[in-house]
Amino acid sequence: MIVTTRKIVIDTNANMDEGFISVYNITPKVHDLINEEYITNGMLTLFLPGTTSGIGTIEFENGLIVDYKKMWQRIVPQDLSYSHKFMWAENNAHSHVRASLMGPSLVIPIVNRRLILGQYQQVVLVEFDNRARNRQIVAQFMGE
Amino acid sequence: MIVTTRKIVIDTNANMDEGFISVYNITPKVHDLINEEYITNGMLTLFLPGTTSGIGTIEFENGLIVDYKKMWQRIVPQDLSYSHKFMWAENNAHSHVRASLMGPSLVIPIVNRRLILGQYQQVVLVEFDNRARNRQIVAQFMGE
Amino acid sequence: MIVTTRKIVIDTNANMDEGFISVYNITPKVHDLINEEYITNGMLTLFLPGTTSGIGTIEFENGLIVDYKKMWQRIVPQDLSYSHKFMWAENNAHSHVRASLMGPSLVIPIVNRRLILGQYQQVVLVEFDNRARNRQIVAQFMGE
Numbered sequence: 001m002i003v004t005t006r007k008i009v010i011d012t013n014a015n016m017d018e019g020f021i022s023v024y025n026i027t028p029k030v031h032d033l034i035n036e037e038y039i040t041n042g043m044l045t046l047f048l049p050g051t052t053s054g055i056g057t058i059e060f061e062n063g064l065i066v067d068y069k070k071m072w073q074r075i076v077p078q079d080l081s082y083s084h085k086f087m088w089a090e091n092n093a094h095s096h097v098r099a100s101l102m103g104p105s106l107v108i109p110i111v112n113r114r115l116i117l118g119q120y121q122q123v124v125l126v127e128f129d130n131r132a133r134n135r136q137i138v139a140q141f142m143g144e
Numbered sequence: 145m146i147v148t149t150r151k152i153v154i155d156t157n158a159n160m161d162e163g164f165i166s167v168y169n170i171t172p173k174v175h176d177l178i179n180e181e182y183i184t185n186g187m188l189t190l191f192l193p194g195t196t197s198g199i200g201t202i203e204f205e206n207g208l209i210v211d212y213k214k215m216w217q218r219i220v221p222q223d224l225s226y227s228h229k230f231m232w233a234e235n236n237a238h239s240h241v242r243a244s245l246m247g248p249s250l251v252i253p254i255v256n257r258r259l260i261l262g263q264y265q266q267v268v269l270v271e272f273d274n275r276a277r278n279r280q281i282v283a284q285f286m287g288e
Numbered sequence: 289m290i291v292t293t294r295k296i297v298i299d300t301n302a303n304m305d306e307g308f309i310s311v312y313n314i315t316p317k318v319h320d321l322i323n324e325e326y327i328t329n330g331m332l333t334l335f336l337p338g339t340t341s342g343i344g345t346i347e348f349e350n351g352l353i354v355d356y357k358k359m360w361q362r363i364v365p366q367d368l369s370y371s372h373k374f375m376w377a378e379n380n381a382h383s384h385v386r387a388s389l390m391g392p393s394l395v396i397p398i399v400n401r402r403l404i405l406g407q408y409q410q411v412v413l414v415e416f417d418n419r420a421r422n423r424q425i426v427a428q429f430m431g432e
Contacts, residue, residue: 001145001289003329003431005399041147043189043284045331045395049406051347058244059195063227067237068244075219075363083351093355100346100356104409105395107189107249109284111149116282118193121248138404140331140397142286142430143147145289185291187333187428202388203339207371211381212388219363251333251393253428255293260426262337265392286430287291 001144002042006033008137012053012127018066019073020095022127025060026137030115030123033139040113042143046106049138052095052129054102060122072098072128095128102126110143145288146186150177152281156197156271162210163217164239166271169204170281174259174267177283184257186287191249193282196239196273198246204266216242216272239272246270254287289432290330294321296425300341300415306354307361308383310415313348314425318403318411321427328401330431335393337426340383340417342390348410360386360416383416390414398431 008029015022030044046055058068082093106123109116117123125135152173159166174188190199202212226237250267253260261267269279296317303310318332334343346356370381394411397404405411413423 001432005329005397005404041149043286045397047395047397047404049404049409051345051406051409056244057195057248059240061228064237064240066227067224067241070224071220071241071245076359080355080358083354084349093352096347096352097355097359100344101359101390102245103247103391103394104345106247107191107251107395109149109189109191109282111282111284116149116191116193118195121193121195138397138399140399142331144145185293187430200388201339201392203384205372208381208384210371211385214368215364215385215389246389247391250391251335251395253293253333253335253426255426255428260293260335260337262339265337265339288289 002039004037004141006139008139010125010135012133012135014130014132018069019078020128020130021069021072023065024125025122026125027122034110034113034115037141039110039141039143042110042141044108044110044115045140047138048104052092052099053135054099054104054126055106056102056124056126057121058124059120092130095130098128146183148181148285150283152283154269154279156277156279158274158276162213163222164272164274165213165216167209168269169266170269171266178254178257178259181285183254183285183287186254186285188252188254188259189249189284191282196236196243197279198243198248198270199250200246200268200270201265202268203264236274239274242272290327290429292325292429294427296427298413298423300421300423302418302420306357307366308416308418309357309360311353312413313410314413315410322398322401322403325429327398327429327431330398330429332396332398332403333393333428335426340380340387341423342387342392342414343394344390344412344414345409346412347408380418383418386416
């Protein structure tokens with residue numbers, strides 16, 4: 001059995017113009033890690049240590065990314081009256097609420113040294129915070 | 145350590161009458177796989193390779209499925225002006241956005257050769273697409 | 289390879305005053321389990337057997353918990369006309385729909401006997417039901 005833990009590092013920007021949502025396609029970096037590891041069959045767990053960003057999958061097409069950002073602005077608007085902002089000067093309650101709804105982790109099977117993704121399915125980091133962040137995504141491989 | 149990867153195949157229909165959401169109870173197919181595998185303790189990862197469908201759990205009761213579909217139509221309506229549809233003729237931006245919010249994967253522990261589910265908790269494939277699809281869900285068992 | 293399965297037991301309350309949403313910080317109980325287990329590197333899967341409660345992460349700050357509860361009341365209101373309630377006397381369709389959207393499972397990597405969480409990231413059980421429940425969260429450790 002093999003267990004190895006790596007990191008994917010992304011410097012993100014706060015996207016004020018589009019509701020504080022930035023979507024980063026990390027699929028190439030994930031593939032790079034798989035090529036360096038020696039797991040034939042098993043799984044990859046991606047985990048974001050943090051509370052204002054999430055991990056997911058989407059077809060990474062420009063129009064769809066616009067639609068996806070609008071969904072987040074619609075269901076968790078940034079201009080509501082939030083309790084969190086009175087406690088802390090960060091003013092990013094919407095970032096936290098969005099990230100908690102999205103979730104911090106993603107598990108993807110590996111078969112014959114390849115990640116099982118759909119043809120148009122990309123792995124993304126979604127940054128919801130209102131300031132630039134250095135994100136260190138944990139990528140853990142387990143298998144044989 | 146045992147790692148085996150199987151598939152659960154479902155032919156889905158586009159459900160135009162109910163907002164393009166179809167819910168398929170795949171729990172019996174999951175139990176069939178567990179009976180065929182030799183994992184006593186470990187986990188099952190279900191992963192949907194694709195970007196317009198999701199995996200989750202719900203009490204599979206007819207009234208609740210209606211309520212669940214209404215939730216999706218409410219938070220990600222199909223009749224908004226979407227950017228994705230101008231780029232591609234598929235006109236299924238809502239399907240993508242719903243699937244990305246729901247997520248493509250589910251992990252369930254296996255204990256003493258049994259899947260740990262609640263009494264009324266069923267595993268479902270939720271099809272959001274606006275055309276019939278052949279879905280090949282990856283079911284990966286890892287354990288001992 | 290080590291696979292061990294434990295339980296985290298929480299007696300929850302129905303929170304009628306705040307839209308039937310209670311958030312329980314189970315991080316200390318998770319840490320207690322890790323200290324008792326002998327996994328150096330691997331993963332923890334938390335799974336909620338049930339259909340009216342979910343597992344996730346959030347910064348456990350009082351103001352933010354208020355904001356988080358308001359999000360659930362906004363996107364899945366309790367006072368809609370639900371089909372589920374006519375079938376069953378439980379009147380908790382909103383609890384089921386919220387729990388299905390949130391999801392029942394969470395996977396967190398373990399590295400050097402420590403759970404990889406962000407500095408302010410807490411693991412929570414979110415109770416959506418409209419009556420007190422005894423929740424038995426499955427905590428499965430897999431690794432070496």
